[in-house]
Amino acid sequence: MKKNIPVASPALIGNEYKYVMDCMETEWISSIGKYIKSFEQKFAAFCQTKYALACANGTVALHLALMAHNVKTGDEIIIPTLTYVATANSIRYCNAYPVLVDVEPDTWNINPEKIKNKITNKTKGIIVVHLYGHPADMDPILEIAKKHNLFVIEDAAEAHGATYKNKIVGSIGNAGTFSFFGNKIITTGEGGMVVTSDEEVAQKVFLYKGQGVDPHRRYWFPIIGYNYRMTNIQAAIGLAQLENIEWHINKRKEVAKLYNKYLYELSDYLIFPVEKSWATNVYWMYTIILRDNVKMSRDHFMKELEDRGIETRPVFYPMHILPPYSNISNPDEFPVANWISSRGVNLPTHAKLSEEDIQYVCGCIKNLIKL
Ligand SMILES: *Cc1c(COP(=O)(O)O)cnc(C)c1O
Numbered sequence: 414m415k416k417n418i419p420v421a422s423p424a425l426i427g428n429e430y431k432y433v434m435d436c437m438e439t440e441w442i443s444s445i446g447k448y449i450k451s452f453e454q455k456f457a458a459f460c461q462t463k464y465a466l467a468c469a470n471g472t473v474a475l476h477l478a479l480m481a482h483n484v485k486t487g488d489e490i491i492i493p494t495l496t497y498v499a500t501a502n503s504i505r506y507c508n509a510y511p512v513l514v515d516v517e518p519d520t521w522n523i524n525p526e527k528i529k530n531k532i533t534n535k536t537k538g539i540i541v542v543h544l545y546g547h548p549a550d551m552d553p554i555l556e557i558a559k560k561h562n563l564f565v566i567e568d569a570a571e572a573h574g575a576t577y578k579n580k581i582v583g584s585i586g587n588a589g590t591f592s593f594f595g596n597k598i599i600t601t602g603e604g605g606m607v608v609t610s611d612e613e614v615a616q617k618v619f620l621y622k623g624q625g626v627d628p629h630r631r632y633w634f635p636i637i638g639y640n641y642r643m644t645n646i647q648a649a650i651g652l653a654q655l656e657n658i659e660w661h662i663n664k665r666k667e668v669a670k671l672y673n674k675y676l677y678e679l680s681d682y683l684i685f686p687v688e689k690s691w692a693t694n695v696y697w698m699y700t701i702i703l704r705d706n707v708k709m710s711r712d713h714f715m716k717e718l719e720d721r722g723i724e725t726r727p728v729f730y731p732m733h734i735l736p737p738y739s740n741i742s743n744p745d746e747f748p749v750a751n752w753i754s755s756r757g758v759n760l761p762t763h764a765k766l767s768e769e770d771i772q773y774v775c776g777c778i779k780n781l782i783k784l
Pocket of ligand 1: 604605
């Protein structure tokens with residue numbers, strides 16, 4: 414029997430409806446209200462940071478974090494080439510430039526060894542991305558940053574609640590950013606958050622996201638700011654999601670365990686996500702890489718799954734092949750990202766998948782590969 418299994422889906426299983434209705438009934442529907450405060454406070458507590466500042470989405474969260482670290486025209490910011498485009502674009506919004514680095518073959522995150530020779534006298538900071546829910550190896554990165562006086566921003570848009578050496582991601586660098594888009598680990602529809610324990614950074618994020626208005630003088634704008642605010646309705650959904658975040662994360666871990674179990678016999682054909690001894694993976698996307706002995710092309714493999722009612726996604730194109738960023742480096746510098754991006758597939762990963770769904774997906778994959 415043909416199924417219809419989406420690659421991602423929100424799970425609104427708690428107080429989402431009740432809190433949104435409360436916004437409607439009280440008419441607190443704009444960007445002031447009790448849910449904003451409560452969502453920020455509880456998210457800061459969850460991340461073990463002093464401050465959390467809600468904003469319109471995960472892309473502007475990155476822009477705010479960069480502005481709060483005084484990123485200016487011509488600065489260089491180091492990022493992994495294998496990421497979602499928002500990481501690179503947010504740097505260009507500051508008229509600064511991303512400098513691309515290849516990733517590690519097992520975690521698919523930025524390779525700390527390859528950061529060193531990308532540092533110039535224009536380098537201001539590093540944005541680390543915790544790709545698909547697995548933390549990047551932070552210690553060597555923090556060491557390099559300290560030595561060269563660089564800031565570290567963690568793009569944790571895909572990794573709410575993941576841990577690195579028992580520290581929660583977002584709290585390890587100078588600031589962390591999150592996305593609450595509909596397919597992320599928890600959602601507000603569209604939404605984002607900047608977390609930090611640095612008071613000055615928090616004040617600047619607050620200033621920039623609220624049009625730059627002087628906190629002590631109404632309608633006085635000492636700088637050019639932005640309207641990057643989140644609404645009370647979005648925060649109402651976010652608070653309800655956050656109340657159940659352990660459930661959301663555990664569901665994804667269970668999904669990953671089942672994929673590992675049912676795909677294990679294909680180890681000669683597939684590479685699976687890792688979980689390093691120093692990390693917990695929250696599996697935003699359970700991703701497989703087709704080894705060379707899978708003769709089918711990746712795109713054909715995805716098409717065959719689609720024909721069986723299974724939605725998948727290709728791994729992101731690396732930044733160095735996208736038109737806005739293709740002239741800044743030589744594609745041969747990134748063999749690992751090129752390989753993952755051309756052979757990687759994100760399988761359906763969300764909290765509402767049943768064991769039966771996963772068995773069906775794995776059964777289809779087995780038939781295709783052993784054809
Ligand atoms: C989703 C995502 C973002 C951007 O978040 P939006 O809320 O969609 O703006 C940034 N970085 C990464 C790595 C992401 O996956």
